[in-house]
Amino acid sequence: MKISVVILNWNTCALIQQFLPIVVKNSEGPDVQVVVADNGSTDHSVAWIKANHPEVRVIELGQNLGFAGGYNKALSLINSDLSVLLNSDAAPAPNWLPPLIAAMEQNPQAAACVPTIKDYSQPDFFEYAGAAGGFIDQFGYPFCRGRLFSQAEEDSGQYHQPGSIFWGSGAALVVRTRLFVTSGGLDTDFFAHMEEIDWCWRVKNQGHQILYVPESQIFHMGGGTLSYQNPHKTYLNFRNNLFLILKNQPGHGAYLTIAFRFLLDFLALLNFAANKEWKNALAVSRAHRQFFLQLRRYYLKRKRLMPLVVQKEHPETYQGSVVWDFFAKGKTRFSQLRFNPRRTV
Known part of the structure; x- marks a missing residue:
């Protein structure tokens, strides 16, 4: 090759x-x-x-x-x-x-x-x-x-x-x-x-x-374009993550996931504010506004992609919340998750 x-x-x-x-x-x-x-x-x-x-x-x-x-x-x-x-x-x-x-x-x-x-x-x-x-x-x-x-x-x-x-x-x-x-x-x-x-x-x-x-x-080396704490990176990550779900998650579950994500993202916004990271808090809010402003564009992308789906579920999806496990349960290592996705090739 x-x-x-x-x-x-x-x-x-x-x-x-x-x-x-x-x-x-x-x-x-x-x-x-x-x-x-x-x-x-x-x-x-x-x-x-x-x-x-x-x-x-x-x-x-x-x-x-x-x-x-x-x-x-x-x-x-x-x-x-x-x-x-x-x-x-x-x-x-x-x-x-x-x-x-x-x-x-x-x-x-x-x-x-x-x-x-x-x-x-x-x-x-x-x-x-x-x-x-x-x-x-x-x-x-x-x-x-x-x-x-x-x-x-x-x-x-x-x-x-x-x-x-x-x-x-x-x-x-x-x-x-x-x-x-x-x-x-x-x-x-x-x-x-x-x-x-x-x-x-x-x-x-x-x-x-x-x-x-x-x-x-x-x-x-990493971090060459935007540092990991950069508010613009925060904005892009929160916005693009919602677009990611809307475009690719099959079925009506995508809309439930997005609704739940809005709740979790709001908690993240409050956490940024509590730590006086005002720019990051505003970045989350701006990401949500942009999601709604571009909702139709990404919904049309979803409509084009869904007929091509032949595999709706993937064993590499963790059936839990990595956010909850990390921040609430203190699990900082992948091996601490109840998740064994390995499929030898």
Whole structure:
């Protein structure tokens, strides 16, 4: 299988200079191509790549299409069987690609797979963005194995088991290139955050799998675009999470879930206010307003997607509340949840 490692760049010259040489060194192979898709950068990063890494293919998109739009356009121009959506602040470990390629070859129903994502600054710990694979609870809250909310676990091999997950992180997501393109790619209306979860849920509903491959590892710096406490990130996460449920949860249960989420989100707003995090509290309120303003747009997307659903229930959904378990019961580790989603591949 031919595979392209695609890094999306927008004025991240310092990160490109730091991480691209590692990507090139650890991605060698006759069927491997490293690609930088540039979103109209003005910081001389493209010139640096061409001068220092002529073996890297540069796709100049000419303008900033964002994370979703940039990858959608770039992958439409790539002919490889597989493509890796790789963040510009990620350092792959040696020999990271063969296990990922093998997993996709051995599992034709897999639409995507992900490596273990570790913390670049603390290599023994899982990283915020994806850790050991993503899951979702019955109320639509995404979470990771190896990282619940702000609590990242040390990797002691406790999750070194391949299997099916609910979603894979866009920090390092291997996809079947043609399937990605024909499925519509990432939803550009999300702008940022959770668009990869939306895509994973969409293709899972259509009968595909998302796999976790622990034999492969990358080390991710993280937080390069927006810090985890940034109010705009809070706004996008709360807004996009509601859109995620409306678009992808089959049946009338989606509306009940959204109604319950409004209650839980209001409690989150009160918690932000109690801690005098006024900007984050306002971000939650703004997210709810925007959800209603764009409700018709996403309802029409739902109507287009629901006839394509062939699998309504997924064993990778936690039939509990990760919010309640974490904040009320003090469960800070994935292994403390009564949840064993592993399905060996």
